[in-house]
Amino acid sequence: MDWILKVKTNENEALKEIYGLCRQDCLVWLQRDFGCSEDDALDIFQMSVLILYDNVIKGKLTTLSSNIKTYLFGIAKNKALEYLRDKRKNASDDITLVVNYVVQESQDDTVDHQISAAIVSLDKLGDPCKSVLQLYYYHDMSMEEITEKMGYKNADTTKNQKYKCLKRLQSIYSEHILKSTQD
Amino acid sequence: MKSSQDDIDLLNSYLKGRLGSADAAALQERLSIDSELYADFQDLKNIQEGIRLSVLKDKLEMMKKWENEAITKPKKNWGKWSLFTFLIILLGYFLYSIALKSKQEVPEEYKTLYASDFDKSLILHSTKRSINQVDTLSGAQRRAYEMYSIQLFDDAIPLLNELWVGQKDTLALFYLGVSHIGVGDKKQGLEILQKPELIKYSEQTNLFINH
Numbered sequence: 001m002d003w004i005l006k007v008k009t010n011e012n013e014a015l016k017e018i019y020g021l022c023r024q025d026c027l028v029w030l031q032r033d034f035g036c037s038e039d040d041a042l043d044i045f046q047m048s049v050l051i052l053y054d055n056v057i058k059g060k061l062t063t064l065s066s067n068i069k070t071y072l073f074g075i076a077k078n079k080a081l082e083y084l085r086d087k088r089k090n091a092s093d094d095i096t097l098v099v100n101y102v103v104q105e106s107q108d109d110t111v112d113h114q115i116s117a118a119i120v121s122l123d124k125l126g127d128p129c130k131s132v133l134q135l136y137y138y139h140d141m142s143m144e145e146i147t148e149k150m151g152y153k154n155a156d157t158t159k160n161q162k163y164k165c166l167k168r169l170q171s172i173y174s175e176h177i178l179k180s181t182q183d
Numbered sequence: 184m185k186s187s188q189d190d191i192d193l194l195n196s197y198l199k200g201r202l203g204s205a206d207a208a209a210l211q212e213r214l215s216i217d218s219e220l221y222a223d224f225q226d227l228k229n230i231q232e233g234i235r236l237s238v239l240k241d242k243l244e245m246m247k248k249w250e251n252e253a254i255t256k257p258k259k260n261w262g263k264w265s266l267f268t269f270l271i272i273l274l275g276y277f278l279y280s281i282a283l284k285s286k287q288e289v290p291e292e293y294k295t296l297y298a299s300d301f302d303k304s305l306i307l308h309s310t311k312r313s314i315n316q317v318d319t320l321s322g323a324q325r326r327a328y329e330m331y332s333i334q335l336f337d338d339a340i341p342l343l344n345e346l347w348v349g350q351k352d353t354l355a356l357f358y359l360g361v362s363h364i365g366v367g368d369k370k371q372g373l374e375i376l377q378k379p380e381l382i383k384y385s386e387q388t389n390l391f392i393n394h
Contacts, residue, residue, distance in 0.1 A: 053239070137235070163188050
């Protein structure tokens with residue numbers, strides 16, 4: 001099966017299949033070989049699936065030289081080693097968990113904080129703006145593709161909508177940063 | 184964001200790596216001297232990364248939902264199976280009760296005999312236990328006959344059967360036949376009451392046979 005194509009075309013269904021295919025073996029392996037607790041093994045496994053997905057969408061993974069399970073276990077191994085090295089967990093929520101695991105290690109705490117603020121702001125922004133921005137920035141869709149997906153009138157409307165959404169997001173984001181520095 | 188829409192588009196293209204080298208160099212030059220454009224660039228960079236991570240966060244929530252579904256599903260099944268098992272047990276109990284009731288019930292045609300004439304017509308032994316008088320009943324007979332006398336036929340049947348098989352006690356055999364009819368087993372009861380060994384109790388057996 002071409003997992004990469006499937007993730008690109010039907011991402012949620014593909015992720016669910018990969019998740020079900022690898023979950024049990026990966027959790028047992030992480031607990032047995034890396035001494036992870038059950039909860040930490042689950043966190044590491046879920047983060048590994050996320051990274052696999054991210055690599056496909058961002059174009060870092062275009063072909064699989066091994067099967068999907070081997071690739072996923074490779075990611076999980078690196079994440080488990082990070083876990084053993086600095087116990088970077090103690091994540092109290094999903095945002096911290098994602099930032100801890102996915103953001104490059106070179107980022108400093110201030111940047112982590114700003115990125116967390118952007119995630120929170122995006123949640124506050126809500127749909128349809130959140131979806132439009134995710135489709136444009138993350139999925140790298142063209143204005144025409146977004147127009148079709150979101151059911152807008154034309155690409156100009158979409159472009160205008162995207163700009164307004166970005167402005168609103170930036171406003172919520174700045175407010176959030178300001179408030180958190182005051183606190 | 185103070186930059187114009189065109190500048191924002193330019194920054195987007197730059198962040199997506201879609202500017203040619205000359206345009207990229209020109210933008211870098213502007214960023215080094217225009218603090219407002221640079222601030223917007225930094226915000227846009229963080230927002231773009233935030234958008235990426237927000238997608239991943241949404242996917243993480245989706246996976247957690249799968250986990251919760253996996254945990255709750257067996258419970259749902261368990262609940263369904265518990266209900267099914269409970270209903271089966273209930274049904275079994277009702278069937279057993281009906282069977283027990285129908286079996287234990289004295290047949291309609293003998294109800295008066297068992298209710299009104301039992302002591303007078305169907306208890307044929309006598310018990311005498313006082314300082315001056317003793318009967319000749321053995322302990323086993325006494326226990327079996329007493330159970331029969333108070334119409335605890337289920338308890339009496341094995342004791343009476345033992346007396347008949349072990350001691351050829353014909354009175355025990357007669358009581359055994361009456362007891363079987365008393366628990367609703369008319370066929371076996373009549374078979375016993377028609378045995379030639381009970382000829383001496385024909386007056387009593389006729390109450391059943393010629394009913």
